[in-house]
Amino acid sequence: MIDFSLTERQLEIQGRVTEFIRDKIIPRENDPRQGGHGPQDDFRRELNALAKAAGLIAPHVGEEWGGMGLSHVEIAVAFEAAGYSPIGPIAMNCSAPDEGSMAMLEKIASQAQKERWLRPFASGEVRHCFAMTEPEGGAGSDPSMLKTVARADGEHFVIDGRKWLITGAQGAAFTIIMARVDGSGEKDGATMFLADMASPGIRIERVLDTIDSTFAGGHSVLVFEGLRVHRSQVLGELGEGGRYAQVRLAPARLTHCMRWLGLATRAHHIASDYARTRHAFGKPIGEHEGVGFMLADNEMDLHQCRLVIWHTAWLLDQGRRAGTESSMAKVLCSEAYFRIADRCVQILGGMGVTHDxxxxxxxxxxxxxxxxxxxxxxxRWALARSVLKGR
Ligand SMILES: Cc1cc2nc3c(=O)[nH]c(=O)nc-3n(C[C@H](O)[C@H](O)[C@H](O)COP(=O)(O)OP(=O)(O)OC[C@H]3O[C@@H](n4cnc5c(N)ncnc54)[C@H](O)[C@@H]3O)c2cc1C
Structure with missing residues (x-):
């Protein structure tokens, strides 16, 4: 049986994160060290120091590696509270894409790789980027179209290719590269590699200007030209990159839902306050049915998303893969949050489109x-296929 009421421990985590975000993070939201490509690194480090002092760094990483070692349901509670501010997850070192890759490294990396890459990553000392998507007809929605190639050369691989939309590349200390191995002598196919961003053969071509502005480092075009990596830099096993991408993505989709739930709730709170206090035609606008119904729809969307997230997190805590459930949660939540944000803009009238x-x-x-x-x-397409197969 599933009990959706929070335990004392979950309430304690929720309370601590909520207080931290309210007292330490929201007052810093307008710090000028933020731009179209996210917060600058000195600002990020200051935020991380505040989270460390509050004992709230990397909630999703095991204590052995410097995190809080929370369960998936506890993570759901903590991430929602952190997400109430756009810079909350950055402060607590649990924002995308870093959070998903930390979780994957903890599951897949060798002990030596964890010491070298995961430990400084979990503490917030460094950031990373995850390089999979490619421009010009390469891997995108269909990851099997991977064009970046890693050619075996003795104890090394030589990587050539071009990636784009790579979040956080600017300012990252290392990258996880998805490349198609050729001639390994063992197992060819999609493989993940770890490489320091300072390595010869890695170049950021440009940082893209995009609709969003919260992700540290923005989103870049990244070029690999004759990048030499040692076999010890293969993450996990050769030819298993596609499977590891799913190991990373199933929980990472859900953690996006958790963080953005906090931010959608924030928009709803701002719109609700406005609807209570702004008058038109002789009464608060919230008392006009057109606005009241938008608030009610927001409440229902938020409630539905929270239940879906908690249920999927609970499945993960039971040791289930929950791939289909996290995929469904991602569609449900991403579409519901956008509806909520759109209604909130509408409720605020002209103020909704300003930066005020x-x-x-x-x-x-x-x-x-x-x-x-x-x-x-x-x-939806993948879900429909499994429905047609009779699952
Ligand atoms: C803000 C942002 C951050 C990102 N960060 C990263 C990152 O850090 N690392 C990384 O590797 N990638 C990253 N990406 C890339 C992201 O994963 C891809 O954009 C996504 O996988 C879609 O691939 P694509 O852009 O090539 O779209 P395309 O593959 O060109 O697809 C375009 C559209 O075609 C439609 N479509 C495709 N297949 C189907 C189908 N089977 N059925 C119906 N419709 C379909 C969909 O509407 C889709 O939106 C990021 C993207 C964004 C927008």
Whole structure:
């Protein structure tokens, strides 16, 4: 039986994160060290130091590696509270894409790789980027179209290829590269590699200007030209990159839903306050049915998303893969959050499109969620195929 009431421990985690975000993070939301490509690194480090002092760094990583070692349901509670501010997850070192890759490294990396890459990553000392998507007809919705190639050369591989939309590349200390291995003598196919960003053969071509502005480092075009990596830099096993991408993506889709739930709730709170206090035609606008119904729809969307997230997190805590459930949660939540943000803009009237409240930014931030980690159509298409197969 599933009990959706929070345990004392979950309530304690929720309370601590909520207080931290309210007292330490929200007052810093307008720090000028933020731009179209996210917060600058010195600001990020200051935020991380505050989270460390509060004992709230990397909730999803095991204590052995410097995190809080929370369960999936506890993570759901903590991430929602952190996500109430766009810079909350960055402060607690649990924002995308870093959070998903930390979780994957913890599951797949060798002990030596964890010491070298995971430990400084979990503490917030360094950031990373995850390089899979390619321009010009390469891997996108269909990852099997991977064009980046890793040619075996003795104890090394030589990687050539071009990636784009790579979040956080600017300022990252290392990258996880998805490349197609050729001639390994063992197992060819999609493989993940770890490489320091300072390695010769890695170049950031440009940082893209995009609709969102919260992700540290923005999103870049990344070029690999004759990048030499040692076999010890293969993450996990050769030819298993596709499977590891799913190991990373199933929980990572859900954690996006958790963080963005906090931000959608924030927009709803701002719009609700406005609806209570702004008068038109002789009464608060919230008492006009057109606005009241929008608030009610927001409440129902938020409630539905929270239940779906908690249920999927609970399945993960039971040791289930929950791939289909996290895929469904991603579509449901990304579409519901965008509806919520859109209604909030509408409720605020002209103020909704200004920078005078956070709602305009939330509206922009949430749009891309329907595209990354699989566009809604791809999830629906995969789900439809499994329905037709009779599952
Ligand atoms: C803000 C942002 C951050 C990102 N960060 C990263 C990152 O850090 N690392 C990384 O590797 N990638 C990243 N990406 C890339 C992201 O994962 C891809 O954009 C996504 O997988 C879609 O691939 P694509 O852009 O090539 O779209 P395409 O493959 O060109 O698809 C375009 C559209 O075609 C439709 N479509 C495709 N297949 C189907 C189908 N089977 N059925 C119905 N419709 C379909 C969908 O509507 C889709 O939106 C990021 C993207 C964004 C927007």
């Amino acid at each position: 409240t956070l709602v305009e930014r939330i509206f922009r931030e949430l749009r891309a969620f329907r595209i990354y980690d699989g566009p809604s159509e791809v999830h």
